[in-house]
Amino acid sequence: MPVDSCKDAIELLLGYLDGELGPDVVSKLEQHFGGCAPCEEFLKAYRATPQLCKKALAAKMPQAMADSLTGFLRGALKKS
Amino acid sequence: MADAPCPFSEVDGPPLHAQCRLRVGFGDGTVGFLERARAGDLSAYEGLVAEHRDAVYGLALRFTRSEADAAEVTQEVFLRAWRALAELPTEERFGAWVRRVAANQSLSRLRHRKVASQVEVPPQGPEFTERGTLIDEVPDGARDAEGLSLDAELGRAIELASDALPEAHRQVFLLKDVDGLSYEEISEITGESVPAIKSRLHRARLAMRAAIDRFYRDGDNI
Numbered sequence: 001m002p003v004d005s006c007k008d009a010i011e012l013l014l015g016y017l018d019g020e021l022g023p024d025v026v027s028k029l030e031q032h033f034g035g036c037a038p039c040e041e042f043l044k045a046y047r048a049t050p051q052l053c054k055k056a057l058a059a060k061m062p063q064a065m066a067d068s069l070t071g072f073l074r075g076a077l078k079k080s
Numbered sequence: 081m082a083d084a085p086c087p088f089s090e091v092d093g094p095p096l097h098a099q100c101r102l103r104v105g106f107g108d109g110t111v112g113f114l115e116r117a118r119a120g121d122l123s124a125y126e127g128l129v130a131e132h133r134d135a136v137y138g139l140a141l142r143f144t145r146s147e148a149d150a151a152e153v154t155q156e157v158f159l160r161a162w163r164a165l166a167e168l169p170t171e172e173r174f175g176a177w178v179r180r181v182a183a184n185q186s187l188s189r190l191r192h193r194k195v196a197s198q199v200e201v202p203p204q205g206p207e208f209t210e211r212g213t214l215i216d217e218v219p220d221g222a223r224d225a226e227g228l229s230l231d232a233e234l235g236r237a238i239e240l241a242s243d244a245l246p247e248a249h250r251q252v253f254l255l256k257d258v259d260g261l262s263y264e265e266i267s268e269i270t271g272e273s274v275p276a277i278k279s280r281l282h283r284a285r286l287a288m289r290a291a292i293d294r295f296y297r298d299g300d301n302i
Contacts, residue, residue, distance in 0.1 A: 005212025010205075014282040041218040042206065042289075049289045050257035055230045056238035057258050059138035065151050066133060070126055072155050077122055077162055 003028040006039050013046050114174060118165045125165075129158050132175055136182045139259050142242075143186035143251070153185045179259055183269050187251070200246040205286030219296040234295060241291030245284055252277050253284035 003009055003025065009032045015021045016029055033040045061069070113131070116124030136157050140150035157178050161168070168174040207215040242250060251270060255261045256277075263274045270277070 005208070006214035007208045007212035010214070010286070011282075014278055014285070018278075036214075038214045038217045042214065045218045045293070046285060046289055049285050049292065052230060052292065053238055053242065053253075053288055054258045056235040057138075057142060057242060057254070058134075059141050060134050061137040061151075061154070065137075065147075066130070069129070069133060069151070069155060069158070073126065073129065073158055073162075074122065076159055077125070080162075 203283045203287035237295040249284040252280040
């Protein structure tokens with residue numbers, strides 16, 4: 001698999017972070033990152049994206065709805 | 081000599097090994113919610129539900145985009161989970177199971193919902209020159225990616241960017257990066273192959289990254 005450009009390198013980021021690339025490709029990729037500051041920054045940013053999005057998209061059940069859930073389960077489970 | 085193996089023991093079985101108690105989440109020596117719930121203790125089950133309800137409700141809300149649907153999915157999931165407790169020996173397994181069932185229920189509701197078809201824009205990633213050199217650099221404000229703090233404006237920008245993803249990309253991104261399901265679990269839920277899921281996840285992450293960078297570069301104009 002060639003790593004001749006930033007585009008090639010960025011295409012491989014998921015496989016790289018999942019540890020699914022062969023040692024030759026990893027070596028070429030790391031060589032590219034070592035000589036390409038924008039790609040190295042992009043790698044760090046790409047790696048941090050899931051955690052940031054997870055925090056941003058977290059939702060908490062409103063208390064009134066949580067109370068209603070408890071009431072529903074009490075009623076349903078006592079019957080069963 | 082050690083006692084017979086406990087493998088997280090059944091409700092009426094022998095006591096759990098100390099190391100197994102750690103795995104089922106009550107290493108302080110107290111009996112955990114799960115074990116008590118499995119013995120039929122409803123108040124312990126309420127404690128277990130309280131620990132997992134935000135994860136289940138959040139997943140259902142992100143998928144269905146409806147508080148009423150999310151509330152109903154959450155009720156259904158925890159009702160079914162009570163009946164499945166015997167098959168869920170650890171809190172980790174319980175947590176994974178309720179998320180998986182919530183995803184199935186939510187997707188099922190989406191499939192049955194009549195929604196006017198919308199034109200989907202392919203996810204946008206970074207831009208390159210003709211020779212494949214990266215044009216977009218990570219902006220200064222987003223440079224310390226691991227250390228970025230989340231404020232309300234950035235949170236809103238991420239929400240909008242997630243909503244703008246094509247639905248199939250959005251579902252994969254939510255299930256993997258927000259809800260923590262495995263590729264195999266996502267494949268089972270969506271019916272897509274693992275390579276297709278990985279491809280969509282990559283495109284979605286690139287689009288989310290581009291949106292975050294645009295937020296820092298241009299303000300909240302996502």
